[in-house]
Amino acid sequence: MHTAFDRLVRFANNDGQTFYGEAPPLAFDPSSLIGEKVPVFEGGEPWSPAFKLSGKTQTIAKILSPIPHTPIYHCVGLNYRQHIVESKNPMPKHPALFNKPSDALAGPLDDISIQKEAYGLDYEGELCIVIGKDIKGLAKDEDPLDYVLGYTVGNDFTSRYWQDPKLSSYQAGYAKSFDGFGPIGPFIVSTKVVPHPGELQLTVRVNSEQRQQANTNDLVFDIKEIIKFLARGRTIRVGTIIMTGTPSGVGAFLTPPSFLKHGDVVMVEIEKIGIIKNRVIFQG
Template sequence: MAPFKHLVRFQNASSKVFYGELQTVDDFDTTLIGQTVRVFNGDGPWDTIFRLSDQEECIAEVLCPLPSVPLFVCIGLNYRQHANEAGMAITPYPVVFMKPPDALAGPFEDVHINAECKMMDYEAELCFVIGKDCKNVTESEDAMQYILGYTAGNDVSSRYWQAPERSGNQHGSAKSFDKFAPVGPVITSRDIIPNPHKLKIKSFF
């Protein structure tokens, strides 16, 4: 069981970084700024001493819940409605592409668009946050036990660079510019979401 329910990474007024446990969660609370939360000991949810303390801090700035990532493994056409809107058939095997570590951004960071990018687009996504090292795991080995939790993501794309004549029918180059993968603000424990496939994903702008 994860040591948290709703995990937020933030700075206090002194610019010190903490992980905290949200006491209340509102679907339409977009900033979290001003909330007072209990904070965790340890450097992050992967730390063996990561435990909730009695110390409280006030959120002054919300940070990306993940300080870094080795890479993003992404699935294209993962929503049937999106495939139908695009006039594309669901393939027997998923479309897989990667995003590099530099694509990571916080939920409220500005995304500075490269001058060569055109036809910008965005897609709301559900992100599975892997909680421990694994390799060649099968469903029968209870693969979901490797999931730390879930967070919201934004798959930012330049459709100009995704066009087949420029991409070679590959997704990565159009989606891998700096900060083209904002995530957060909260990681929700997998213990709270027993079946992520039943979630409704929506973006607000």
């Protein structure tokens, strides 16, 4: 999909006004952009045909989620081979899907307010896709990447307590659908900047301790396969976020298990895209 941007950042200036801007090509940590002037866009949302650089600049005061709203998250479980091994599950024949609601959306530096009932809080660093135009079914000769606005970094926060099959009836969605459980950012990086999303290094740290590290070449189902499967017989709306799965190293499968505590900071970094850092704050 052709885009007017390479590395799109959404931010507020010192007056609280919100803008889309073009982030510098070597910017990965959003904290480093605070106080920087960047070129800004006009013309509505980034998937609009009228979206273009305005010729003006604005100063970044706060980095926001790269889109203000998403209709839904479509998420793929058990999609890294090593994660399937650690979870002792069979290799899936088709993508294992669940959804997160729109209120799971959060920004790349936001504190995540955790419901006190979300016991066994875990992290899942993920490569995410942002859809740039509606899809319903794809012809055999169509390229699914023509519908991709770009790629971003995500964290699929999960309450392992509510993922217990005895409580969830083997459904993953509820455990992953609390408000703020899907922070993304800091940028949407275009497909021309990342032409090979299946060759990216992903790293997750909790309070600077490395927990997950893998390459997206370990994915069972790649980006094109996921989009084709999702769009079969149903509409995937513009602005939809697709979370492509997490690698091995989640807290639930460490020995002993290690779940997130009040004040922990989870950092997810994906090569060529950027870094998100979210602190978890337990209510009560």
